Amino acid sequence: MTRTLSLGYSPCPNDTFIFYALVHGRIPLEGIQLRERLEDVETLNRLALDAVLDLTKISYHALGHLRRDYALLRSGGALGRGCGPLVVTRQAASMEALRGCTIAIPGELTTANLLLQLYGAGYENTSIMPFDRIMAAVQRGEVDAGVIIHESRFTFPSYGLVQVADLGAWWERETGHPIPLGGILARRSLGPELISRIDGAIRSSIEYAFAHPEETKGYIKRHSQELSDPVIESHIGLYVNEFSLDLGVAGQAAIEELFQRAERRGIIPSCQLPLFVD
Structure with a gap:
């Protein structure tokens, strides 16, 4: 029996690059069918607050309000240096x-x-x-x-x-930390085993895109608001990096620092749940 999960991400080149292989069947995810929904990041933030999506790209600011119901994935996000607003x-x-x-x-x-x-x-x-x-x-x-x-x-x-x-x-x-911009969330109710499989599939989707960049171009350009090829390439080069494959220790430390500062300012509520479901 196939289970359908909703997956939200933005039409920006970094997201369409990351998810191309996953939503086009290049990466097997046995027993799971993904129904993608492309929206701007603030719309995705609001949809997650309303618990509409099973899996979604969000801003880390939004995650500060979502930690009770959603867990962070280690792959697929945007975090790095020289890429802030x-x-x-x-x-x-x-x-x-x-x-x-x-x-x-x-x-x-x-x-x-x-x-x-x-x-x-x-x-x-x-x-x-x-x-x-x-x-x-x-x-x-x-x-x-x-x-x-x-x-x-x-x-x-x-x-x-x-x-x-x-x-x-x-x-x-x-x-001293890289800047956490956006991450991928999964409903905690999906459970550790399925969340881990999805996390691995997203990493494989990124690896596929790096190995087959020409194959992804048509899909990216359909959603990139007629951006020029050099701008698309610069965008992907800036926002898809080693942290997109795996946040690692440095990425996790950056996110925790962001949340600690936001909690101290009263911008987001405190939460004792772990970021990840392992």
Whole structure:
């Protein structure tokens, strides 16, 4: 008997690269059929809060609110160095000057917003909008600044915008850890054996994509909002790395540090459950 599980991930190149082989039958997952759902990251965060999905990509900020019902997988996430969100404006400014200003963010539960709030007080006046609308909103003067993620890291100069801060670089200087952006979750109720199988299948899917990059291109481009090939390749190169294959000790330490800081600030609730189901 085949069991169907829902799987949520974003249409961004790193996610479609990671999950291509798994959802196209290149990686066997006996007895399991996956029903994929592609949504922007904040929509996925909200779906997970409503317990809609069995497996899903989420922001680590959202995971801080989901630890009771979901366990983190060791594979498939986005964590690294030099890949954090950027704060951009129309004209050169400082983070100090932006306190109290209106700042566009790609979602309340995104790690981008969590990093902004951890950076310091005075950045609570936020305007939530889809990540791909933020640069245009800043350009038009609808907001004072924007926190940009994903491929926007590579394209913001074309909007005439300037970088005020790299929140990922700030995190790395502050903690010494790589920056945890997003991870893959599984319902704890699926049980350790099935969760372990899924985790291994996602790692195999990434290895397949690295071994067959040309095969993945058509699927990636169908969902990448007409990005150019160089931007797609840069995006994958930045967000899919050794931590995507396995978080390892360094990745786990970074996540725990993020949660400890967020708990101390009262941004997320405390939780005694382990991150992983082993």
